[in-house]
Amino acid sequence: MNLMISMATFALAASISPGPVNVVALSSGAQFGLVTSLRHVMGSTVGFVVLLIFTGFGLHEVLHQYPMLTDIIRWAGMAFLVYLAWKLAMDDGRLNVDKPTRRPSFWHGAAMQWLNPKAWLAAVAGMGAFVADGEARLIGLFALVYFVVCFLSVACWAYAGAFLGPYLRSAHRIRVFNRSMAALLAGCAVSLLYV
Numbered sequence: 001m002n003l004m005i006s007m008a009t010f011a012l013a014a015s016i017s018p019g020p021v022n023v024v025a026l027s028s029g030a031q032f033g034l035v036t037s038l039r040h041v042m043g044s045t046v047g048f049v050v051l052l053i054f055t056g057f058g059l060h061e062v063l064h065q066y067p068m069l070t071d072i073i074r075w076a077g078m079a080f081l082v083y084l085a086w087k088l089a090m091d092d093g094r095l096n097v098d099k100p101t102r103r104p105s106f107w108h109g110a111a112m113q114w115l116n117p118k119a120w121l122a123a124v125a126g127m128g129a130f131v132a133d134g135e136a137r138l139i140g141l142f143a144l145v146y147f148v149v150c151f152l153s154v155a156c157w158a159y160a161g162a163f164l165g166p167y168l169r170s171a172h173r174i175r176v177f178n179r180s181m182a183a184l185l186a187g188c189a190v191s192l193l194y195v
């Protein structure tokens with residue numbers, strides 16, 4: 001039981017803290033509401049848990065042997081965050097129901113985790129701390145605990161966005177909100193330079 005509590009505490013600290021996946025969940029919740037944003041939430045949760053399982057079964061050893069792969073992932077993640085920030089910053093904030101808007105998707109959420117250096121660090125650190133010997137039972141337990149905690153954490157961000165949504169009904173407020181989220185994403189990208 002103590003091990004599960006430790007795993008859950010680690011998962012909560014890594015999952016609820018601000019990061020690109022959570023910023024996108026917040027923005028998605030504000031724009032599309034909680035129910036629609038749950039696609040992103042589920043995708044990012046499943047994407048992370050798959051990354052965690054792969055890490056537990058040896059992916060971290062491959063990355064350790066070939067550090068260039070870690071750099072490629074980091075730079076790709078930074079480029080992806082800058083792209084997302086640019087898209088948010090350029091949004092005009094108009095609520096045009098005729099304009100097709102990209103809704104959150106399961107696959108986008110999952111891909112974000114694989115391009116998110118914070119997720120890679122959490123997966124490697126978590127597996128190193130709790131399942132260093134690669135025991136399959138512990139990997140499965142950690143993945144299950146992380147699934148629940150990660151889903152609830154990212155969903156909290158989407159809920160916070162949905163809560164803010166009614167206050168963002170004017171184009172001006174949406175632009176301010178989107179540009180604030182863009183600045184946070186850009187800040188996440190810049191912070192990766194120091195990882």
